[in-house]
Amino acid sequence: MTQEVTHWLDNLLKEIEGIEVRRKSSRRVRVDVPADALPALLELLQGRAGYIHLSAISCVDWIDDDEFELVYHVWSYENHSLVSAHIRIAREPGVYLSVYDLYQPAGFFERDIHEMYGIQFEGSPNMEKFILTEWDGPPPMRKEFDSEAYINEHLSWQEYNPEWLQELVAEGGGVIIPPEEQRFSQKKK
Amino acid sequence: MPALSKASFLEHSHSSADPKLKNKRNDMRPENYEAQRQPPSNEYELNFGPNHPGIEGNYALKVKLHGDIVLEAKADGGYLHRGFEKLMEQRLWIQNIALVPRICVPDPSPMELCYSMAVEELCGLKVPQRAQWLRVMQLELSRIAAHLFTFGGHAATTGMYSTMYWGVADRDLLLDLFEEFTGGRVYSIYNIPGGVRRELPDGFLQRLTETLDYIESRLPDYDNLFFKNQVFVKRAKGTGVMSREQALEWGVTGPNLRATGLAFDVRRDDPYLVYDQLEFDIPVEESGDAWARTLVRRKELMESIRILRQVVEILPDIHGPIRAPIPNPLAWNVPAGETYTRVESSKGELCYYVVSNGGPKPYRVHVRGPSSMHAVQVLEKMSVGSRIEDIAQTMFSLDACPPEVDR
Known part of the structure; x- marks a missing residue:
């Protein structure tokens, strides 16, 4: 990004109230905004600054602060820079707005976050389960979900020591390929 | 932990699930299965995958068809989810x-x-x-x-x-x-x-x-x-077919985007190494x-x-x-x-x-695989209106990688 574009973008972003802009490198900008200002920010970035590609929406569970952090990464094909917009929302009830109207890729990411963190996105076209179709436990990516404890509570351990494994262990274990049979050394030099 | 036989292991692992699911499982047993009667229609549903030579990896598309024209497609992932x-x-x-x-x-x-x-x-x-x-x-x-x-x-x-x-x-x-x-x-x-x-x-x-x-x-x-x-x-x-406008709107990247005429490559436009x-x-x-x-x-x-x-x-x-x-x-x-x-x-x-x-x-750590775009929403949209024999080709030409979607 040239210096001119940088200035222009900084001035443009100042239009949003309560915004904090940090330039991490020439192609990476971090922006922190209050949650209710995000749709306006994205509209501005997409409509007036050419940030038309939503690369991803990431979710981070800050359980000690009782908050979820949502990060919207948008890329501009024109000035070749990536803006990451960070917002925080309360963990309970964990509801936010969908940005599907602005960016269609949001549909997938919001569905994924809903499934993994239990956040409800109002206005998102599809909140059905996608990956964890048969899962009826709590959203597993939340920090309070302990996978090991869940397994110990719901499943039992099984002894597994078949005969072939016992024989292998008795012989010293493992499969050893002599050097002359290794594939790359077979090649003609 | 005490050792369990296979039968008791299965019994145990099923007993913790909710009773509805257990009943559903019993319904699916061959002796309890009865074909559902539907009103006559020319539309039918087809499960394309998860184990099918025309599907890339373990992935499924649930398609609704009229004759051999796709009316609706729903991507179904999760078969490769490893958390x-x-x-x-x-x-x-x-x-x-x-x-x-x-x-x-x-x-x-x-x-x-x-x-x-x-x-x-x-x-x-x-x-x-x-x-x-x-x-x-x-x-x-x-x-x-x-x-x-x-x-x-x-x-x-x-x-x-x-x-x-x-x-x-x-x-x-x-x-x-x-x-x-x-x-x-x-x-x-x-x-x-x-x-x-x-x-x-x-x-x-x-x-x-x-x-x-x-x-x-x-x-x-x-x-x-x-x-x-x-x-x-x-x-x-x-x-x-996907136009450049559609590709940009749908968040498509990589060779699929370049096939619509936009020369964008992270290697050149956001260089690393x-x-x-x-x-x-x-x-x-x-x-x-x-x-x-x-x-x-x-x-x-x-x-x-x-x-x-x-x-x-x-x-x-x-x-x-x-x-x-x-x-x-x-x-x-x-x-x-x-x-x-x-x-x-x-x-x-x-x-x-x-x-x-x-x-x-x-x-x-959040992984944003490129296929999470073109294997789900884009594939669903592009399949509509195509013929059944072209679904596999569309999916392979998009180079969808299901493990990247499921993570």
């Missing part, structure tokens, strides 16, 4: 290096690199020059291997199995190279934060050149067998159909060979260490912070969002 993002929060920074390549099986190297780059950025590690060139070599080899695999898969959807056998056999030569310089054929686990694990074996660059010459000499054969084959051309032209010192073109096509997408990959293969030839020329003149010193990896607290790293994989824009809270394990 990588959760697992990574429970492993040390260094242990995750063994996990990440498994996220995308046909093209694992960009995964290692993207994660390593994120850790390096958080720690402020500077990667030595030689390691950067070695990484480029690994990435481009992986790209060629992935493209050969994709050609094979795509050809098979149009009934040309010979291309598939050729593609898999030629990819094997590249896997031999991987085995030689990284120790692993598929998952190389070659990158670590700070650099790469091993120096090249003696005479490796010579063998790399020979393999590249061989692959290049094979390309005219591939052209005659597949790319110029009228069976392929007639089937692929006009199938799964030493790609800004290398000469290569970004091939584009205009028509945005299955034919254009495959042709873009075919041209990219040549560009990767061109990049590798430059690496072979320059690498002997670059001396020095292959990795930066890192702290004891078993007691490594990465400074608190967050970073978003991007790499151009063979399928498109691959990104990692990594957050550290200053501890010995990542606080959060």
